Amino acid sequence: MSHPAYLAGAAGAGVLLASLGVTLVLLLRLRRLRAERERALTRAYEGFARDMHDIVGHWLWLASIKGELAHRRANGDARLREDLEEVLQAVRQAAHAVRNVSEARHRLSFSGEAARARTLMEGFGAYCSVRVDVDELPEVVSATLGAVVREGVTNMLRHSQVKRCAIELVEHDGRLRLTVVNDGAPRRETHSTGSGVDNLDHRVGELGGTVRAAGGTDGWFTLIAELPGNFSE
Template sequence: MDLPFDRPSPVTRRWRVTGWLLAGVWLFFLNIPLFTAVHQAQPWRRAVGVGTLVAFGVLYVLIFQWARNLRQAHRPIPVGQARASVGLLLALGLAGIPGTAGDWLTTLVFVAAAAVFLLPPVDALVVVVLCALTPPVAAALVPGWEAESTVVFAVLLASFAMFGVSRLAQRNGELRAAQAEIRRLAVAEERARTARDLHDILGHSLTVVAVKAELAGRLLELDPARAGTEIADVERLARQALADVRRTVGAYREISLSGELAGARTALAAAGIIGDLPDDLPTLPAAREELFGWAVREGVTNVVRHSGARRCVIRVHPDRVEIADDGRGPAGPQPPGDGGHGLLGLRERGGRLDGTVTVGRRPDGTGFLLRVTVPVEQR
């Protein structure tokens, strides 16, 4: 299912406007060549200068937005298209020479900045060095052009500034990706928790309901009054299971060890299994008591459903809880990841307290033993 927070957050209108402003504000520095172009005596030079500068500015903004959108989408900037874009900017700057004369060198500031934002580091460094060397070299080779030290400084400054902007954009993209991954993992964890709780709650309740319904069916002709009592218990258990599901969905579900032991006594008796349960319980931290309650619920559910046992023994110690029976036992060794959804959920719960879940035969080689152990120092 595609949840709203599984998708990347949409870019807000405010952020889009900010992006256009970041690209457009630097066009102010084209005022020098634009002033030169506007004051050309010959109309065609004026037209060439103004036209190329307008095209240069529009192209620069579009290129900046194109690259920025790719970064926000966590997609790489195609190197070939990036090189072509930088080359086109340089070509427009050169094409404006008839109208801007030596002031066209100002466009090199934008070419260098675009190279830093678009190109791989080595390519960008080459472009920046060439842009910084062009003003003094052009002044030496072209009569009437003055050496523009301010352009060299502006090229270097703009390159460093754009390097910072590009790194910031990259870090912001990585941060958004990390946030999206955190949201995805949170959704996955919540789904696993809900599935685990529903399995543990309904698995136990429905097992007891099935056992009592079967018992009521056998007693229907022999002892109708007792059968009616069992049917009443079935109704009560069904309503309790429904309430448990609602509390679980609302994240209000709480498990107590004493409550689970009382439920285990009832379930074992209904299944005709002798229950040897403790009368006194040690004082336990809340988290450990809840874990041991889940262990009793899962263990007794498996005893009633699968074991064919005649006797079930439950022992609770400060560091562990054990549920053992004299039934058929496991068919073979139980790998750590085996045992179905219930034991998998129990292992996940135990792992949060650095606990271990052991499943297998009893020490005498018979029956079945479920043991959940938590270090005593765990609080």
């Protein structure tokens, strides 16, 4: 039979090893939680910066666009007062977005941005077609695709002499595909995306998707965002 002192020592050693093991596990878990917290904070800061670009930048740019449109109609056109009021509304929206970014982002939706894009294009005498072959979108997907439409419309008005554009959302090869195209773009083989499309790449990437943009020698510019198709279920 084993000596009682030996058994007691073995038991004590076992308890010590178990305690050390638990301590090591807890330390590793604490380190992992700290790392995850730091990554979460980094993502939050990056997300805030992207929101500020998408929301505030868009509304301020829209204000300048509507101001230009009002200037063109300053020859006594009865719609001048209405256009100037829209400029003021856009500026107010920018100020509100600064105060409450999360609320402004919550209002962002694909359907709302697509409808507003068509109205805005019509105001500049351009034709914009919208085709949607997806029944319903989760809120986060709708907001993300709305940001893509918003950035696409802002870019086409800023960089192109657009006369025709098209917005299309379909399911393709098991994925959602949003395409925003317009004519009147500078004729070039390649296109420098800039910070706006880079921000979209981060936002769409958070949902497992991709964004690509290209301009060609034919004067057409294409912006495509793709997401996993299971989001449409």
